[in-house]
Amino acid sequence: MPVAELRLERVRCFEWGEVDFDGAPAILSGTNGSGKSTILEAIYLLARGRSFRTPHPGQLIRRGCQAFGVEATVPAETSTRAIRLVYDQKLNLSIDRQMATFREVGEILPLTLMDAEIAQIVTGGPEQRRKLLDWLMFHVEPDGWGQWKQYRRALRQWQWAVRTGMDGAIWLERMLDGAPVIESARKRLIESCLPFWNEAFGSLFPGARVDLEYRPGSPPGMNLVEALVGWRPERAERPLAPGPHRAEIGIMIEGVSARQVLSRGQAKLLAIGLMWGGALFLAESLKNRPLLLIDDFSSELDSAAQNRLLHLLAREPLQVVVTTVHAPRKEETPRQFRRFHVEQGFIRASPSW
Numbered sequence: 001m002p003v004a005e006l007r008l009e010r011v012r013c014f015e016w017g018e019v020d021f022d023g024a025p026a027i028l029s030g031t032n033g034s035g036k037s038t039i040l041e042a043i044y045l046l047a048r049g050r051s052f053r054t055p056h057p058g059q060l061i062r063r064g065c066q067a068f069g070v071e072a073t074v075p076a077e078t079s080t081r082a083i084r085l086v087y088d089q090k091l092n093l094s095i096d097r098q099m100a101t102f103r104e105v106g107e108i109l110p111l112t113l114m115d116a117e118i119a120q121i122v123t124g125g126p127e128q129r130r131k132l133l134d135w136l137m138f139h140v141e142p143d144g145w146g147q148w149k150q151y152r153r154a155l156r157q158w159q160w161a162v163r164t165g166m167d168g169a170i171w172l173e174r175m176l177d178g179a180p181v182i183e184s185a186r187k188r189l190i191e192s193c194l195p196f197w198n199e200a201f202g203s204l205f206p207g208a209r210v211d212l213e214y215r216p217g218s219p220p221g222m223n224l225v226e227a228l229v230g231w232r233p234e235r236a237e238r239p240l241a242p243g244p245h246r247a248e249i250g251i252m253i254e255g256v257s258a259r260q261v262l263s264r265g266q267a268k269l270l271a272i273g274l275m276w277g278g279a280l281f282l283a284e285s286l287k288n289r290p291l292l293l294i295d296d297f298s299s300e301l302d303s304a305a306q307n308r309l310l311h312l313l314a315r316e317p318l319q320v321v322v323t324t325v326h327a328p329r330k331e332e333t334p335r336q337f338r339r340f341h342v343e344q345g346f347i348r349a350s351p352s353w
């Protein structure tokens with residue numbers, strides 16, 4: 001569901017602040033330290049129960065105060081729901097004044113955050129791209145997700161058994177049971193997301209050929225049973241056992257690995273395109289409207305790239321909130337965007353048109 005209004009009380013630099021998103025995409029601009037990321041942090045905390053900057057929610061309390069509060073109104077089908085979080089020694093969460101859990105809020109407000117490190121989905125190691133798969137699998141492939149959690153636990157136990165010379169057969173069996181379920185869930189996900197990803201790449205990289213392929217964690221033709229049974233940690237040439245924990249998504253531009261050819265700005269665009277496509281797929285699968293928070297969206301991007309990105313992000317059915325130090329010019333901002341200026345703890349709506 002989209003967020004209509006957001007209120008902050010005594011959160012970091014804000015004594016009191018209100019943003020009327022009205023469910024629309026929004027751009028928050030302002031100088032360094034004005035409070036832009038704090039607004040995203042407050043939304044993130046409300047939906048996830050933790051901050052992306054600190055494990056200690058108490059740090060968000062405005063200096064000299066005792067507690068803080070965040071509230072969002074979310075229009076649902078029949079009524080508007082009020083989600084409220086108060087931190088006073090501990091987090092107290094409610095929906096329409098009834099105590100609630102973050103799982104319940106997470107269902108109403110599925111969201112994801114992209115920060116300055118977002119390009120790592122493209123430039124970083126395979127684990128970065130597995131995180132993308134995990135995010136999608138968590139929401140739409142509960143069986144695959146459950147198996148993946150069990151698989152990772154069994155893998156740790158099995159590796160420990162191999163290292164210490166114990167019998168790890170029971171763990172190996174669990175891994176072998178789970179592996180095909182995980183692999184097929186991931187393949188389904190990638191296949192379902194491909195049309196959305198292609199749409200994103202078509203808008204962000206017009207004319208370029210971008211291909212994505214799922215690479216299972218064991219080489220083609222390799223029998224996972226034999227490979228795992230024959231695995232020994234001391235073999236330098238095989239430091240990690242094969243399996244779904246080594247799988248990844250290969251991203252190719254004109255047939256060459258994206259991480260080898262893309263500039264930093266291009267990698268950032270591609271990474272945001274991947275998240276955008278995934279969110280669009282979730283919107284369709286969950287019949288909900290995911291919220292994308294993009295902190296410092298304009299860094300590394302020239303104005304043409306920013307412009308292409310904003311036009312992509314303005315599309316239904318997602319709600320995006322982006323922050324930037326320099327606001328794009330009004331005439332270059334898609335009409336759907338609401339614009340807000342943040343100034344040392346004050347939020348002011350700027351005319352959009």
Ligand SMILES: Nc1ncnc2c1ncn2[C@@H]1O[C@H](COP(=O)(O)OP(=O)(O)OP(=O)(O)O)[C@@H](O)[C@H]1O
Nearest residue numbers: 012013031032033034035036037038059061062063
């Ligand atoms: N507990 C607190 N109480 C009061 N002020 C705080 C507290 N914690 C952080 N601040 C201040 O609040 C401001 C919030 O910074 P925030 O990270 O939201 O800024 P920003 O607009 O995202 O800046 P940038 O463009 O540099 O990323 C900073 O000036 C910071 O020093």
Ligand SMILES: [Mg+2]
Nearest residue numbers: 036037038295
């Ligand atoms: Mg910031």
